[in-house]
Amino acid sequence: RLQPPQLIALVYLLGTLLATALLHLPGVTAPGAALGSIDRLFTATSAICITGLVVADTGEAFTRFGQVLIIGLAQVGGLGILTFGTLFAFLVGRRVNFSERQHLAQQVSALDVGGVLSLIRIIFLYTLAAEAAGAALLALRFVPQFGLGEGLYQAVFHAISAYNNAGFSVVPGGVGQYAQDPLVSLTLCGLIILGGLGFLVQLNVLMHFFQPRRHRLTVYSRLTLLTTGLLLLVGTALILALEWDNPETLGPLPPPGKLLAAFFQGVTPRSAGLATVDISGMTSASLFLLIALMFIGANSGSTGGGIKTSTFAILVGSAWNMVRGRGELIAFGRRVEPENVVRAGTVTTLYALLVATSFFALLATNPKLGFTHLLFETVSAAATVGLSLNTTHLINDPGLLILTVLMYLGRIGPVTFAVAFSLRSQQGRGVKYPPERDILVG
Amino acid sequence: RLQPPQLIALVYLLGTLLATALLHLPGVTAPGAALGSIDRLFTATSAICITGLVVADTGEAFTRFGQVLIIGLAQVGGLGILTFGTLFAFLVGRRVNFSERQHLAQQVSALDVGGVLSLIRIIFLYTLAAEAAGAALLALRFVPQFGLGEGLYQAVFHAISAYNNAGFSVVPGGVGQYAQDPLVSLTLCGLIILGGLGFLVQLNVLMHFFQPRRHRLTVYSRLTLLTTGLLLLVGTALILALEWDNPETLGPLPPPGKLLAAFFQGVTPRSAGLATVDISGMTSASLFLLIALMFIGANSGSTGGGIKTSTFAILVGSAWNMVRGRGELIAFGRRVEPENVVRAGTVTTLYALLVATSFFALLATNPKLGFTHLLFETVSAAATVGLSLNTTHLINDPGLLILTVLMYLGRIGPVTFAVAFSLRSQQGRGVKYPPERDILVG
Ligand SMILES: [K+]
Ligand SMILES: [K+]
Numbered sequence: 001r002l003q004p005p006q007l008i009a010l011v012y013l014l015g016t017l018l019a020t021a022l023l024h025l026p027g028v029t030a031p032g033a034a035l036g037s038i039d040r041l042f043t044a045t046s047a048i049c050i051t052g053l054v055v056a057d058t059g060e061a062f063t064r065f066g067q068v069l070i071i072g073l074a075q076v077g078g079l080g081i082l083t084f085g086t087l088f089a090f091l092v093g094r095r096v097n098f099s100e101r102q103h104l105a106q107q108v109s110a111l112d113v114g115g116v117l118s119l120i121r122i123i124f125l126y127t128l129a130a131e132a133a134g135a136a137l138l139a140l141r142f143v144p145q146f147g148l149g150e151g152l153y154q155a156v157f158h159a160i161s162a163y164n165n166a167g168f169s170v171v172p173g174g175v176g177q178y179a180q181d182p183l184v185s186l187t188l189c190g191l192i193i194l195g196g197l198g199f200l201v202q203l204n205v206l207m208h209f210f211q212p213r214r215h216r217l218t219v220y221s222r223l224t225l226l227t228t229g230l231l232l233l234v235g236t237a238l239i240l241a242l243e244w245d246n247p248e249t250l251g252p253l254p255p256p257g258k259l260l261a262a263f264f265q266g267v268t269p270r271s272a273g274l275a276t277v278d279i280s281g282m283t284s285a286s287l288f289l290l291i292a293l294m295f296i297g298a299n300s301g302s303t304g305g306g307i308k309t310s311t312f313a314i315l316v317g318s319a320w321n322m323v324r325g326r327g328e329l330i331a332f333g334r335r336v337e338p339e340n341v342v343r344a345g346t347v348t349t350l351y352a353l354l355v356a357t358s359f360f361a362l363l364a365t366n367p368k369l370g371f372t373h374l375l376f377e378t379v380s381a382a383a384t385v386g387l388s389l390n391t392t393h394l395i396n397d398p399g400l401l402i403l404t405v406l407m408y409l410g411r412i413g414p415v416t417f418a419v420a421f422s423l424r425s426q427q428g429r430g431v432k433y434p435p436e437r438d439i440l441v442g
Numbered sequence: 443r444l445q446p447p448q449l450i451a452l453v454y455l456l457g458t459l460l461a462t463a464l465l466h467l468p469g470v471t472a473p474g475a476a477l478g479s480i481d482r483l484f485t486a487t488s489a490i491c492i493t494g495l496v497v498a499d500t501g502e503a504f505t506r507f508g509q510v511l512i513i514g515l516a517q518v519g520g521l522g523i524l525t526f527g528t529l530f531a532f533l534v535g536r537r538v539n540f541s542e543r544q545h546l547a548q549q550v551s552a553l554d555v556g557g558v559l560s561l562i563r564i565i566f567l568y569t570l571a572a573e574a575a576g577a578a579l580l581a582l583r584f585v586p587q588f589g590l591g592e593g594l595y596q597a598v599f600h601a602i603s604a605y606n607n608a609g610f611s612v613v614p615g616g617v618g619q620y621a622q623d624p625l626v627s628l629t630l631c632g633l634i635i636l637g638g639l640g641f642l643v644q645l646n647v648l649m650h651f652f653q654p655r656r657h658r659l660t661v662y663s664r665l666t667l668l669t670t671g672l673l674l675l676v677g678t679a680l681i682l683a684l685e686w687d688n689p690e691t692l693g694p695l696p697p698p699g700k701l702l703a704a705f706f707q708g709v710t711p712r713s714a715g716l717a718t719v720d721i722s723g724m725t726s727a728s729l730f731l732l733i734a735l736m737f738i739g740a741n742s743g744s745t746g747g748g749i750k751t752s753t754f755a756i757l758v759g760s761a762w763n764m765v766r767g768r769g770e771l772i773a774f775g776r777r778v779e780p781e782n783v784v785r786a787g788t789v790t791t792l793y794a795l796l797v798a799t800s801f802f803a804l805l806a807t808n809p810k811l812g813f814t815h816l817l818f819e820t821v822s823a824a825a826t827v828g829l830s831l832n833t834t835h836l837i838n839d840p841g842l843l844i845l846t847v848l849m850y851l852g853r854i855g856p857v858t859f860a861v862a863f864s865l866r867s868q869q870g871r872g873v874k875y876p877p878e879r880d881i882l883v884g
Contacts, residue, residue, distance in 0.1 A: 242806060284813045285805035292798060318784065319791040323860035338780060342760065345787035349761040356734060363727035364684060371726045372813040418765035 005420035008084050008412050012048065015080070016408060019044035019073045028066035035061060038397045038404075045404045047073035049411035050081070050303055052167020052273035052386025053377075053403065055393050059170035064153075067170050071160050078164030078195070078303045081411070082123050085301025086199050123199050127163065130194060134159035137187040141178075142171075162191035165303040167273020167386025179276035180257035185264050192272040197228065198302030219334045220310065224299045227309040235266030235293050239286055248281025269293040271304035273386025280389040284372070287389070291376060294383040295355070305384035305410050307351050314344040343415075350414040355382050358406045365398045377403065382410040447862035450526050450854050454490065457522070458850060461486035461515045470508035477503060480839045480846075487846045489515035491853035492523070492745055494609020494715035494828025495819075495845065497835050501612035506595075509612050513602050520606030520637070520745045523853070524565050527743025528641050565641050569605065572636060576601035579629040583620075584613075600716075604633035607745040609715020609828025621718035622699035627706050634714040639670065640744030661776045662752065666741045669751040677708030677735050681728055690723025711735040713746035715828025722831040726814070729831070733818060736825045737797070747826035747852050749793050756786040785857075792856040797824050800848045807840045819845065824852040 022028075023040040035043070039055045046053045047070045058067060135155040142158075143151030154171050161168045169175050178184035194202060201224055207215035217225075240262035243250040250258040264276045269290045279290070297306010314329070318341045321329045329336040359378040366374060373391040380387050381403045395403065409417050464470075465482040477485070481497045488495045489512045500509060577597040584600075585593030596613050603610045611617050620626035636644060643666055649657035659667075682704035685692040692700040706718045711732045721732070739748010756771070760783045763771045771778040801820040808816060815833040822829050823845045837845065851859050 283805070283809050284816070285802055285809065287813065288798075288802055288805055292802075315787065315791045316795070319788040319795075322785065322788045323792070323857065325861070338784065341787070342780065342783055343764065345757065345783070345790075346761040346764045348787075349757045349790075350765070353758070353761075356730075360727055360730055360734075363725070363730055367725055367727065371729065371817075374726075375813075415765065419767070 003420070004084075005416045008416055009420040011080065011084075012077075012408060012412050015048045015073075015077065016041075016045050019048045022069055022073070023066070025069075027063055028069060030061055030063055030066075033061035036397075038400050042400045042404050043070065044073065045407050046386070047071075047166070047168070048077040049384055049407045050074050050077045050164050050166040051305075051381060051384040051407045051411070052161075053381060053388055053392050053407070054168070054386075055395075055400070058168050059172060062170075067157070070168060071157050071166070074164050074166035074168060075160050077411075078160075078166065079124060079127060081303060082127065082199050082301070083120055086119065086123060122203075126199065126202070130191065131156075131159045131163050134163060134187055134191040138184060141181065141184050146172075158188065159191060162188045162272060162274065163195040163303065165192060165195050165272045165298065165305075165384070167271075169274055175274050176276050176278070179261045179264070180253060182260060185260050185276060188272075188274060189264055189267045192267055192274075193228070193232075196270060196272075196298030196302050196304035197224065198299040200301060201225065201299060219332050222332050223313055224309045227313045228299070231270065231293060231296065231309070232263075232266055235269070235289065236263045237266075238289050239265050242283050242286045242289070243277075246281065246283060249277045249286075265290075266293075269385060269387060270296065270298050271306060271383055271385040273380070275387060279387055287372060287376060290387065291379050294379045294385045294387070295351070297383045297385075305382070307348050311344045311347050314341055315348060318344070347413070347415050350418060351382065354406070354409060354414045355379060358382065358402055361402050362395070362399050365402070366395055369394055378406065381406040384410045445862070446526075447858045450858055451862040453522065453526075454519075454850060454854050457490045457515075457519065458483075458487050461490045464511055464515070465508070467511075469505055470511060472503055472505050472508075475503035478839075480842050484842045484846050485512065486515065487849050488828070489513075489608070489610070490519040491826055491849045492516050492519045492606050492608040493747075493823060493826040493849045493853070494603075495823060495830060495834050495849070496610070496828075497837075497842070500610050501614060504612075509599070512610060513599050513608070516606050516608035516610060517602050519853070520602075520608065521566060521569060523745060524569065524641050524743070525562055528561065528565060564645075568641065568644070572633065573598075573601045573605050576605060576629055576633045580626060583623065583626050588614075600630065601633060604630045604714060604716065605637040605745065607634060607637050607714045607740065607747075607826070609713075611716055617716050618718050618720070621703045621706070622695060624702060627702050627718060630714075630716060631706055631709045634709050634716075635670070635674075638712060638714075638740030638744050638746035639666065640741040642743060643667065643741060661774045664774050665755055666751045669755045670741070673712065673735060673738065673751070674705075674708055677711070677731065678705045679708075680731055681707050684725050684728045684731070685719075688723065688725060691719040691728075707732075708735075711827060711829060712738065712740050713748060713825055713827040715822070717829060721829055729814060729818060732829065733821050736821045736827045736829070737793070739825045739827075747824070749790050753786045753789050756783055757790060760786070789855075789857050792860060793824065796848070796851060796856045797821060800824065800844055803844050804837070804841050807844070808837055811836055820848065823848040826852050 020037075020041045023044045024037070029035050033056060035056065042053075042055055045051070058070060062070065135152075135158075138155035138158055139152055142154040145151060146154055157168075157170055158175075160166065171177075175184075175188075178188075197205075201221045204215065204218055204221045205225070208217050208221075236259075240250070240258060243262065243265075244258060245251050250261055253261060261277050265279075268274055270293050279287075282290070295306055296312045297308055298304020300308045300310060313331075314336060317331065317336075318329050329341060355378055358381075359375055362369075362374045362378055363371070369391060373389045376387070376389050377391050377395070379385070384407060392403075412420075462479075462483045465486045466479070471477050475498060477498065484495075484497055487493070496503075500512060504512065577594075577600075580597035580600055581594055584596040587593060588596055599610075599612055600617075602608065613619075617626075617630075639647075643663045646657065646660055646663045647667070650659050650663075678701075682692070682700060685704065685707075686700060687693050692703055695703060703719050707721070710716055712735050721729075724732070737748055738754045739750055740746020742750045742752060755773075756778060759773065759778075760771050771783060797820055800823075801817055804811075804816045804820055805813070811833060815831045818829070818831050819833050819837070821827075826849060834845075854862075
């Protein structure tokens with residue numbers, strides 16, 4: 001019988017293989033687009049893992065059929081991670097422990113939905129509603145611009161892409177044309193942020209909004225909302241400051257346009273992948289900021305990737321706590337269990353080791369492509385962001401395979417993968433080992 | 443009354459200021475060398491923090507008097523960190539806890555030396571003996587090459603530089619001329635490795651070697667010896683593979699020379715700073731490897747820097763342990779206390795945040811110098827390594843000040859600094875906070 005981490009790992013593996021088969025169907029690619037099998041595997045993985053890295057422009061290399069397939073796969077991948085994330089976050093969230101099934105049941109019943117299937121139905125309906133609202137707003141711009149049929153298609157495509165943090169775009173001329181358009185930019189940002197919060201936090205906020213007495217904001221909601229808000233603020237402010245005069249990015253825009261574009265580029269690295277300015281023209285400092293924001297990512301159980309906001313908050317909080325000589329980590333009047341602190345360290349360590357080894361392998365296989373470009377690409381793939389310094393199409397097949405594996409591992413999470421495929425421990429639980437205090441650390 | 447972390451932070455701050463004053467003395471710089479106050483502050487910090495980054499060639503820009511001052515400051519800085527590291531590692535090693543003074547006393551008496559002052563004397567004598575042995579070996583090459591006086595001077599200078607992981611060199615023509623010279627290369631490597639093991643591990647190994655029954659290898663010794671050995675092996679093998687054909691590094695050397703130079707370049711990033719090939723000609727993959735090795739660094743309480751081998755080993759071991767579903771981290775039959783695991787996470791988090799913010803500030807102040815070069819320089823300074831892609835002399839004054847602070851914080855360690863200057867916690871220890879289990883991590 002499969003355990004939750006194994007189920008997630010297996011479902012996304014099968015999903016990737018099925019998606020690759022679908023992208024081999026006739027009529028998927030545009031005439032003249034030469035996409036090999038590895039390109040299709042890469043694109044299929046990018047879609048199902050809602051990453052958005054592409055070896056060729058999605059709007060040009062794929063037919064309408066191919067585009068619908070890609071955004072459909074992204075929608076399936078997004079719904080899958082929202083469902084798994086919501087259902088299993090409490091199981092996989094710490095160590096796998098089946099006594100916590102009951103705990104999950106309590107959570108679900110605490111949501112007043114009366115059952116897991118109902119919860120899944122609510123997630124599906126809620127997602128569709130959010131995307132429909134986003135598509136309606138986008139249609140206000142796209143229908144006048146492209147006509148009714150094409151305008152609606154573009155609106156739906158980009159609403160799905162944004163809410164799922166999928167990073168695919170097929171708009172002729174690129175998303176960059178809307179850098180100064182508050183309607184399109186803010187709608188996309190709103191969808192990206194909501195998708196990156198995850199279902200439970202959105203639901204908790206909504207219920208708290210309508211019934212503040214009955215439904216309080218959970219500690220997890222507060223922690224992730226605060227962290228998300230701070231990261232958006234810091235990201236926007238630093239990009240604004242660093243790119244203000246840069247002729248390749250914000251330079252040509254008037255001040256309101258600079259602000260809007262800085263906000264969009266502050267939102268997108270965690271983990272949307274759409275961009276309204278040419279990322280590759282940014283200063284090195286901004287690129288490093290984007291890399292850091294990508295690495296941190298969005299919320300657990302959301303459509304975003306990265307080590308997750310709560311992981312980052314707990315690491316920083318715990319470090320600060322230890323420095324101040326405090327015994328326990330307190331967040332909003334609640335004690336954070338030490339096992340969560342150790343788990344935050346484990347998640348980050350495994351993520352960092354995964355990024356480091358993949359980056360090293362990419363550098364070794366693609367020595368001409370340069371340090372910055374490949375580091376950006378590696379973190380973008382691992383955190384399922386999909387931003388690129390126009391590098392992806394230059395990477396050779398071994399490199400694309402490395403990134404394919406990385407997108408998969410980044411999507412299911414290195415801890416889930418490691419737990420899923422590790423052998424059961426042989427360590428006798430009855431054996432007591434004497435403690436070793438005299439290990440110097442740091 | 444000062445606590446140990448405050449004492450270390452203050453001693454190295456005063457040491458840096460005194461060293462800066464000394465490097466302003468007349469007759470320190472060679473005629474024609476235009477070194478401003480910030481250059482002297484930078485060089486003084488680099489010496490006292492035994493980093494080895496230089497804004498100008500030490501052999502050319504400084505008179506013999508200046509050179510002796512610099513290597514003397516490095517020797518003082520090295521002895522200081524060996525002494526503090528050995529004495530206070532157990533105090534600072536975990537949370538500052540004065541009941542552990544007794545624990546330290548037990549350690550000291552366990553060494554059979556009968557007192558702290560005796561221990562300091564032993565450290566001094568042992569260091570001098572190791573450096574004298576190294577100098578004697580180096581003199582076998584340097585005296586025939588440079589004559590008696592100059593040869594002895596070069597031998598003593600480089601023995602001190604290598605054992606203290608100081609990274610300064612004044613040999614005419616550079617250390618690169620000895621890339622194929624086993625005598626010089628292996629002597630320097632031996633001194634670097636010994637210095638990077640730290641005093642307690644060396645002493646433990648020596649006593650175990652002479653009286654294996656009476657003195658067992660401690661868990662800390664085994665852990666750090668194993669980690670050091672693995673890192674040296676992996677570093678050497680990967681550099682050999684990546685640089686074998688590179689015409690700018692190992693390419694022109696015959697196979698034995700390639701092996702020797704790969705070993706030297708595998709040893710030096712943790713944290714010596716001397717190099718026998720042109721690091722700036724290495725492939726991007728090798729540069730990233732060096733960055734990773736620099737970040738990991740050498741042992742606690744040694745002349746090396748970085749997050750430390752034991753921190754790295756505990757992080758990786760703990761992550762693997764958690765993945766395997768094991769409850770306790772066991773090393774060599776002993777249980778590693780959870781507080782050490784949390785501390786390893788704290789050390790690494792603070793180090794990573796320090797490197798990230800300094801790198802970001804360097805990129806913002808020196809936008810023309812490039813991502814790779816500045817990342818390499820930042821990690822080199824933070825881990826007190828001293829390797830550079832020939833970038834240091836191009837960095838402007840604000841950048842040099844950032845690196846100066848970074849060398850200082852890297853030397854005393856971000857945790858020591860943070861503990862030393864943080865306010866005492868106001869958190870009531872009597873207050874019990876309810877636990878919060880429902881925080882999703884990763
Ligand atoms: K994405
Ligand atoms: K050094």
